[in-house]
Amino acid sequence: MIKIVHVVNQFFAGLGGEEKAGLPVGVIEGSAGAARALETALGGDAKIVCTIYVGDNYFHEHKEAAIKTILDAVRAAGPEVLVAGPAFNSGRYGLSCVEICNEVANRIEVPCVTAMHQENPGVGVYREFANSRLYCLPTAETITGMTDALSRITTLAMRLARGEEIGSARKEGYIGRGIRRLEKTDQRGAVRALDMLLKKLNNQPFETELPMEIWDDAPPAPALAQVKDRNIALVTTSGVVPWGNPDKFKTYRNTYWRKYNIAELKELEPGKWEAVHGGYNVAYMNQNPHYGVPLMRSALWKRKERSVRANCTRPITSSPAIKVRRRSCAASVRKLPQT
Amino acid sequence: MSKELEKAGLPVALISAMFPVAQQVRANRIVKGVSIPHPCGDPNLSKELDARLRREIIETALRALEAEVEGPTLFSPAIATGG
Numbered sequence: 569m570i571k572i573v574h575v576v577n578q579f580f581a582g583l584g585g586e587e588k589a590g591l592p593v594g595v596i597e598g599s600a601g602a603a604r605a606l607e608t609a610l611g612g613d614a615k616i617v618c619t620i621y622v623g624d625n626y627f628h629e630h631k632e633a634a635i636k637t638i639l640d641a642v643r644a645a646g647p648e649v650l651v652a653g654p655a656f657n658s659g660r661y662g663l664s665c666v667e668i669c670n671e672v673a674n675r676i677e678v679p680c681v682t683a684m685h686q687e688n689p690g691v692g693v694y695r696e697f698a699n700s701r702l703y704c705l706p707t708a709e710t711i712t713g714m715t716d717a718l719s720r721i722t723t724l725a726m727r728l729a730r731g732e733e734i735g736s737a738r739k740e741g742y743i744g745r746g747i748r749r750l751e752k753t754d755q756r757g758a759v760r761a762l763d764m765l766l767k768k769l770n771n772q773p774f775e776t777e778l779p780m781e782i783w784d785d786a787p788p789a790p791a792l793a794q795v796k797d798r799n800i801a802l803v804t805t806s807g808v809v810p811w812g813n814p815d816k817f818k819t820y821r822n823t824y825w826r827k828y829n830i831a832e833l834k835e836l837e838p839g840k841w842e843a844v845h846g847g848y849n850v851a852y853m854n855q856n857p858h859y860g861v862p863l864m865r866s867a868l869w870k871r872k873e874r875s876v877r878a879n880c881t882r883p884i885t886s887s888p889a890i891k892v893r894r895r896s897c898a899a900s901v902r903k904l905p906q907t
Numbered sequence: 908m909s910k911e912l913e914k915a916g917l918p919v920a921l922i923s924a925m926f927p928v929a930q931q932v933r934a935n936r937i938v939k940g941v942s943i944p945h946p947c948g949d950p951n952l953s954k955e956l957d958a959r960l961r962r963e964i965i966e967t968a969l970r971a972l973e974a975e976v977e978g979p980t981l982f983s984p985a986i987a988t989g990g
Contacts, residue, residue: 786910788935789918791975852945859945862965
């Protein structure tokens with residue numbers, strides 16, 4: 569018998585609506601509330617060992633505590649797969665489904681299925697996580713799509729529980745995560761590429777094997793009227809850090825930034841700084857750290873002669889080979905010094 | 908990173924040797940760097956020329972901070988780069 573844990577909000581646990589959105593995490597043995605329909609959809613081969621519920625507001629206001637309690641409950645239940653939702657177009661619920669699934673998938677290594685409407689804000693976060701153990705299925709906007717959602721969740725959850733290979737988003741119908749996967753085909757790349765090119769030249773539709781991420785614009789910040797009397801922060805991904813790498817940066821996939829004070833320095837002396845980076849040959853940078861951190865007071869002084877003074881007194885903020893997703897970038901920015 | 912800083916209201920001059928990538932991901936103020944292992948200068952040049960180049964790159968970055976831009980804009984240091 570396959571064991572499944574189901575995560576729902578207070579509403580689908582049958583405990584109440586908005587007035588109960590502050591409910592902390594609770595665990596009900598077996599299936600519960602409106603979520604019972606999932607067990608029915610599963611048929612006889614699987615059972616819901618427990619239903620974990622959390623209030624829509626409680627989760628977002630006490631995230632750390634909520635996640636810890638949920639992880640403990642999931643560990644105790646030992647399921648083959650976890651299902652969260654469906655959340656339809658309910659924003660808080662969709663977000664908590666995705667965040668809970670992501671934690672369970674990462675920490676307990678259990679595959680997770682959730683489902684929601686394409687426009688649910690949870691979908692954006694799901695794409696950012698790009699977690700290979702987490703699948704989000706598209707649903708209708710409202711609860712009227714429940715039957716369809718449950719049937720698709722059930723099919724995918726059972727396949728995951730049985731350890732079946734899950735194909736691409738396009739083939740399987742879950743929402744794409746932007747994960748590139750290797751696939752075997754009977755045609756060489758050159759042949760496939762030429763086929764695509766011919767279709768393109770003939771204005772026929774074709775499907776790329778490597779969809780590119782589309783980037784949105786950031787509204788440009790207003791220019792500085794003049795750099796005179798401004799503090800300028802130097803932020804670098806060159807990996808230049810004090811000699812000895814005191815903050816123990818790795819040469820790849822770092823997830824944090826550190827500040828080093830250069831306020832009193834005229835220049836970065838070779839031998840006092842080193843570049844920690846696995847993505848390029850750091851020999852030049854070690855010889856002259858200014859190739860990565862352009863602290864060149866003389867250039868700034870030159871502007872002073874033209875009655876412009878650039879004041880480079882802020883510390884450099886350094887992180888080698890940064891491997892962060894945009895969400896954590898935003899968090900880093902908020903922690904940067906005000907200039 | 909530079910986009911998030913710009914969103915927060917701070918102008919950013921992004922010095923990058925991979926400026927086509929910076930343009931592709933839609934950074935706003937992009938300064939053309941020399942080469943990936945040494946974006947802010949060129950060790951193949953004589954000491955004097957390298958110093959001039961490094962200065963020019965910084966000057967260009969400062970000019971980028973002072974420039975109003977509508978969207979992704981590439982600023983090229985005036986001195987010819989390369990050995």
